[in-house]
Amino acid sequence: MALLGGAGGRAAQAQPVAAPAASAQHILLLYAYGYGGRGVELFSEGFFRAITDAGVPVTSVYAEYLDLQRNKDVPGYRQELLDVLRKKYAPRRIDLIVTLQQPALEFLLTDGKEIAPQAPVITIQHRPLLETEKTGRRIVGEINQFDIKGTLERALELFPKTQRVLVASGSSAADVKLVEEAARVFEPWRGRLEFEYTTGRTLDEILQRVARLPPRSIVVFTQYNVDANGRVALAYEAERMIVKAASAPVFGFYDYNLRNGGIGGSVIGVEASGVRTGQMVVDILNGASPPAAGVLRVSESIPMFDWTQIMRWGGDPSRLPAHAVFVNRPPSLWQQHGGPIVGIGVLILVQSVLIVVLLVNIRRRKRVESVLGESEANFRAIFDAMPDAVVFADPGRRIRLINPAFTRMLGYTSDEAVGRTTEFCYADPADYAEQGRRRFHKDVGGESGVYQMRYRRKNGEEFWAETSGAQILGPDGAVFGLMGMLRDITERKRAERILRESERRFSDIVEVSADWIWEIGEDGRFTYVSDSVQGMLGYRPDELIGKTFFDLMQPEEAARVKALTADTVARRASFRDFENINWHKAGSPRHVATSGMPILDGEGKLLGYRGLNRDVTERKLAEEALRALASDLAATLRAIPDLLFELDAEGRYVKVNAARGNLLAAPEVQLVGHTVSEMLPAEAARIVLDALAAAARAGSDYGRVVALPLQGGTRWFELSVASKEGDAATRAGGARHFIMLSRDITERKSVEQDLQRQTEELAQRNEELERFNRATVGRELDMIALKQQINDLSRRLGLDPPHALAFLDPPGRPALEDGVQ
Incomplete structure (x- = not known):
């Protein structure tokens, strides 16, 4: 499995080797693969941090790197490995075993069943436990299940014009199994997207292929153990090479995809998985009630992306879910300059106080109250007029003063807010704690900066705001107050989205500029024609200036187009892909799709139209040929009195074509998705399966006869079966399909x-x-x-x-x- 890095490193190397105290509890950590995988390092960092934070010494853990994949063909390797483990751990008491990746658990349950048989097992793997694995040892743990569907959905949100998906993987049995699962998940997109798989190729061939992908392609990296020539590499290293060579964005299923230069995906947090496993170890060792044996909890994937890679490949992050996580995202203007802005505000307030102090010193006592009142009025006027929400709090973060903008933004009056901590303002309590640590903790000194986070209004509505804050210090440097500012960025986000949409529209126009671009005036005559018209219709641009679209059409076509477009022009409306027939300068017809939008002046007066023409002649001819072929095929199928079925190798009905439904063993809707063994008598099902097996070996099979008890009596059928070669399911590594013709020979039989x-x-x-x-x-x-x-x-x-x-x-x-x- 690719979870923790693939093959590599040293076999059965225990770390650490120091013996713990006799009273310590011992943990055996079994890695399926070798030492050195980046995923192993990330998992281990989280695991050891979790257990050491809970007081479990590192010396209580023994780590073994079994290196099963790389040495699977070495004679006697597993037995020698088992002998070493028995010798090392027979004199030690092992209280808990943790297995990383499926092969490690399989090794423990088969070869290593005598190793600490009384110890419970925590396993981290990709699938639920088999029934045979639930007996004997007490096993709990976690399933790191790939979010294949979520990753493709997020990829299409970033790149909605994607046409090709290359699924990059190795060629081991585990690699192929995952690719087969991916092919099933991708089935709903087949037809709209073209999928390509690298199983059966060498790593060098994979790198050459990803370097020459056509536009509108993406790469989805699944996992890698070995290539078609048996070359073993770490999944982390293989993915890094693919990312470096690829001419398209590379998505992955683990968060270390982003460390490799990938764009991300709906990923599993490897380090976080290590933390959760460590916490589970601590709970079990402390006697906490463990989860139900045999049931593995499923870890959640999170949408995580590299902002720089999104910008590099031209993705649209606004289409991603609101909870998507971005790394390497540059700070906004407010984040860059929010500190000075807050500083200026604080300076103004301090200057106001200083002015009051100076006035007290230079004016008579009888005018002090007047000046202070005026200063306070000025401060209050500024404070009340500020469009951003401002809140002053004591060092314990209890609110002392809010401005009207705070009430407008969050809905709480001064009476409702004063005296409470600011925690009620946050949508996520964790953000409240984090802001306190960053800005207001006495040992931090107050971290400056502007952050974007979610807040909650009084009515429960959540919204995004930019927040900044600072500590207010006394003359002696002691903190005697806190100030925070909130700026509602809902409208800004909407404006940013509108701007991105405008940029996307502009990008679309640029992208289609290879077609014939045109502009016409109010009178319908060309004022601009791009050079590509010559390749489409044979005219130079200067030959068409001053002419109209109708000069390129036959009279009947011109009359038809005028009638259909008159209302659109009168409404000054845009139009898209309006199909019409132009005539090439050489005298041949060309089918074109015309799209245009009105050109209006500042007062809304129509000045003309601009747009593009796209040559769709080949598509139209292909559509006509396809319609003719489809019509012929439909007529042929209607004319055939025989029953026609498509079945897979297990005898499951995939498609049914029956001109005489009364000859079916069951209605068509009941047959599809079920096997012949489920729908036919045992003898008839056996004959059909024998015919499929014979066709799988020889390509075809003829002449077998089955009898079916139908309404009205027994009917006899003669079977003709042929293997369906080259279909998409077979190319993707799936099961072969067959076409079976069933002819009613009841009369002949009679x-x-x-x-x-x-x-x-x-x-x-x-x-x-x-x-x-x-x-x-x-x-x-x-x-x-x-x-x-x-x-x-x-x-x-x-x-x-x-x-x-x-x-x-x-x-x-x-x-x-x-x-x-």
């Missing part, structure tokens, strides 16, 4: 059965006829023999034979005289 039955009946009757013939002929031969005997006896008695038996004598042969030859 005829075959009738013929078989008739053949069997005919054979039976022939057999009966033979038996009858044999019996009949036997009786006739016996009768003839008896007649011969009677004739012979009659002759001997001198009588004429009573029976004529001449038909027994062959032609030309003398008749029998006495029955004896």
